[in-house]
Amino acid sequence: MSGVTSPAGAFSTRADRFRQRGLAVGLVTAVGLTAGCSVVGGGSDDGSDDSRSVVLVTHDSFSYDEEVVAAFERESGIDLDIRQSGDAGELTNSLVLSRDNPIGDVAFGVDSTFAGRALAEGVFEDYRSPRAERGADDYRVADSDALTAIDVGDVCLNIDREWFAESDVPAPTGLDDLLDPAYRDLLVVQDPATSSPGLAFLLATIAHAGEDGWRDYWTGLRDNGVRVTGGWTEAYTQDFSGSSGNGPRPIVVSYASSPAAEIGADGTPRTEALLDTCYQQVEYAGVLAGTDRPEDARAVVDFLLSEPFQAQLAEYMYVYPVRADVELPEAWREAAPLPEESVTLPADEVEGNRDEWVSEWRDLVLG
Known part of the structure; x- marks a missing residue:
């Protein structure tokens, strides 16, 4: 199917966010931290x-x-x-x-x-x-x-502000916008089976669309050209246009904190987290x-x-x-202010359904 790639790599964790800074600040200071x-x-x-x-x-x-x-x-x-x-x-x-x-x-x-x-x-x-x-x-x-x-x-959609400022497409403001044909082939997400932010985004869509609606929502994203990667690093540094990788897609699943790593010389961040799309x-x-x-x-x-x-x-x-x-x-x-009203799902509901949701998602989106 158009725009969808198969997952690759190991489970992507929040360690990825260190890479988005282009620095090893945390890892260097934690030298010797081995199992x-x-x-x-x-x-x-x-x-x-x-x-x-x-x-x-x-x-x-x-x-x-x-x-x-x-x-x-x-x-x-x-x-x-x-x-x-x-x-x-x-x-x-x-x-x-x-x-x-x-x-x-x-x-x-x-x-x-x-x-x-x-x-x-x-x-x-x-x-x-x-x-x-x-x-x-x-x-x-x-x-x-x-x-x-x-x-x-919090995991949220991030957008490339410069890309949208220079295009004829208005910046999205919420999850439902992504189903509009105007955003075809603009979104990159991570596989929830192999990526922590990918799983959080899946849960965000379930909280948003409900048990009866999330499958239709992802069918819409699939048909609108969503790209799926195995982890955050590939999605953010290779596919996202707002990072140093200058990829082709201006919308990515990342973190509410990500724009703090993308501040230009003028003090303005190149990217923005859409705070109405966040999962806590x-x-x-x-x-x-x-x-x-x-x-x-x-x-x-x-x-x-x-x-x-x-x-x-x-x-x-x-x-x-x-x-x-x-x-x-x-x-x-x-x-990168902390979102005030991120969505979340009860821990017992996530535990009881996580594996089934991920399996259904893979069948639906990756085929």
């Missing part, structure tokens, strides 16, 4: 473990300001042993499979699309941080205390059930909600802090 490797602290030189070492299991996109983590270690007496475990889906799967013999003490990176599974499988024990009332409580899952929201990274994607942390260091694990959750850690999230992970009292960088406030 099973303690990057700070983690025992004495003779191999004994006489310290208060806490294993934080997270995804491959985790990045941070080393000075902030070092300050936490000094003040708490805890050595933070950070171990990465793939993307959000792989992380969740690892936690579920190891729940009877947990692979760590605390985990960070289970997101909205997999939160229902983690809760259903009893991966985390209940813990409500005293800092949760400063914003994290706004993103609670099913009124549970087992998961604590740490950051928000939240990342959570929690104390793993069965840990023998529950108090120290809770202290790590508290740390992830601390002002110093929350304040560096935008720079190091390109996500929005959940704390209401932490300001975004000035460039973000102008170019």
Whole structure:
């Protein structure tokens, strides 16, 4: 079918957003962050473990300001042993499979699309941080205390402002606009089976069109020439005209934060996130059930909600802090404000239908 390509590559995670900056800021500062490797602290030189070492299991996109983590270690007496475990889906799967013999003490990176599974499988024990009332409580899952929201990274349509300014086509404002023949062959999206933003966008269309209408919506997108790629990197850096790759398509599925990476010399972003098309994607942390260091694990959750850690999230992970009292960088406030009314679906509904929805989508769109 015209405009549709088959998926390629591995599951695309939020690590992709580091590439959109053309920098390795987070990855460079996180040197040594490899699976099973303690990057700070983690025992004495003779191999004994006489310290208060806490294993934080997270995804491959985790990045941070080393000075902030070092300050936490000094003040708490805890050595933070950070171990990465793939993307959000792989992380969740690892936690579920190891729940009877947990692979760590605390985990960070289970997101909205997999939160229902983690809760259903009893991966985390209940813990409500005293800092949760400063914003994290706004993103609670099913009124549970087992998961604590740490950051928000909404997935939205992004447009190339210059392309639309120079064309005879008005910029779209919402999802329904994309069905208009005026936008034929202008949109590139990611396969929800292989891409985190692709899955979030599928969920956005289901929330928008409903269970009875989302298939017709995607049939319309297919017939209007939507292009499908395996992951964010290909879609944003090769197909999207608003990135440095100067691709042919001026509409792409990306993040609400993406325009902050596309600010020109005049201070104006080349791109714009359409805030009426966003799906709310939240990342959570929690104390793993069965840990023998529950108090120290809770202290790590508290740390992830601390002002110093929350304040560096935008720079190091390109996500929005959940704390209401932490300001975004000035460039973000102008170019990439946090959407006020993103759509979302209940965690249990996503968990109960995710695989079937993705399978149906692939049959419908890719054939």
